[in-house]
Amino acid sequence: MFIRSAKVQDCHLLSNLAYKSKAYWGYTEDFLQQCKEDLTVTKGYIEENPVFVMESDNKIIAFYSLTINEMKLDALFIDPDYIGKGLGRMIWDHLLNKAKELGISEFTLDSEPNAEGFYLKMGAKNIGSTPSTVFPDRHLPLMKVDVLKLLNVRQ
Numbered sequence: 001m002f003i004r005s006a007k008v009q010d011c012h013l014l015s016n017l018a019y020k021s022k023a024y025w026g027y028t029e030d031f032l033q034q035c036k037e038d039l040t041v042t043k044g045y046i047e048e049n050p051v052f053v054m055e056s057d058n059k060i061i062a063f064y065s066l067t068i069n070e071m072k073l074d075a076l077f078i079d080p081d082y083i084g085k086g087l088g089r090m091i092w093d094h095l096l097n098k099a100k101e102l103g104i105s106e107f108t109l110d111s112e113p114n115a116e117g118f119y120l121k122m123g124a125k126n127i128g129s130t131p132s133t134v135f136p137d138r139h140l141p142l143m144k145v146d147v148l149k150l151l152n153v154r155q
Contacts, residue, residue, distance in 0.1 A: 001087070003094050006041075006051035006063060013060050014041040014053070014077075021077040025114040035134050041065075041075075049074065050102060054091050056082075062091050068102060073109035073145070092122045099147045106148075111141040119143050123150040 006014065018039040023032055041051070045065070054062040064076040073095070078087055099107060110130050111119050120126065123146075129139040 001090060002055045003052055003091065004055065006046050006053050006065075008043040008046050010051075010053060010060065010063075011041045011043050011046055014046075014051070014063050015039060017060060017063065017079055018075065018077045021080060022112070024080040024083065025112065038134055050098065052091075052094065052098065054087065054094075062087055064091060064095050066095075066099065066102070066104070066107065068104065071104055071107045073107055076109075076115075088118055089122070096145075096147055096151055099145075100151060104147060106144060106146050109143050109145065111143050113141060116141045116143070119145075123153070 018041065019032065019036065022035060022039060027035075041063075045051070049065050049067055051063060051065040053060045060079075061082045062076075062078040065074045066072065067074045076091065076095070078091070108127075109119065109124065110132075111124075116126070119141075120143075124143040125145075126141050127144045128142045130142040132138040132140055
């Protein structure tokens with residue numbers, strides 16, 4: 001496994017991976033189509049934000065992105081073919097170290113409801129809920145991550 005900064009030419013692969021990963025949870029095609037804009041990673045987004053990809057055999061199998069001005073984990077997606085194989089922990093550890101390197105001591109994330117258990121297992125705390133950007137009457141778990149505390153626990 002290799003983790004590197006995303007390149008602007010990765011935007012279509014990342015968008016497809018985000019869509020495929022979201023579909024893993026059994027959402028309807030109509031639901032997924034309504035989410036498509038939010039799942040799209042643009043060249044501009046990659047240029048403006050820290051985006052990191054995990055590769056295996058030159059294939060992108062996971063990625064995450066942060067928005068520094070909001071101190072937020074904006075995305076973390078794993079190819080469904082690789083879910084349950086320990087890659088989530090690997091990319092999470094990279095994310096924590098990268099956040100520290102970028103001067104981020106804590107951040108929030110709007111969790112996919114089906115992924116909340118993963119984030120709790122990784123040490124995130126549920127601090128409430130937040131409206132979905134796609135479906136305002138749908139609420140997502142709002143989570144907070146104390147980067148320095150989690151890194152100290154792992155050492």
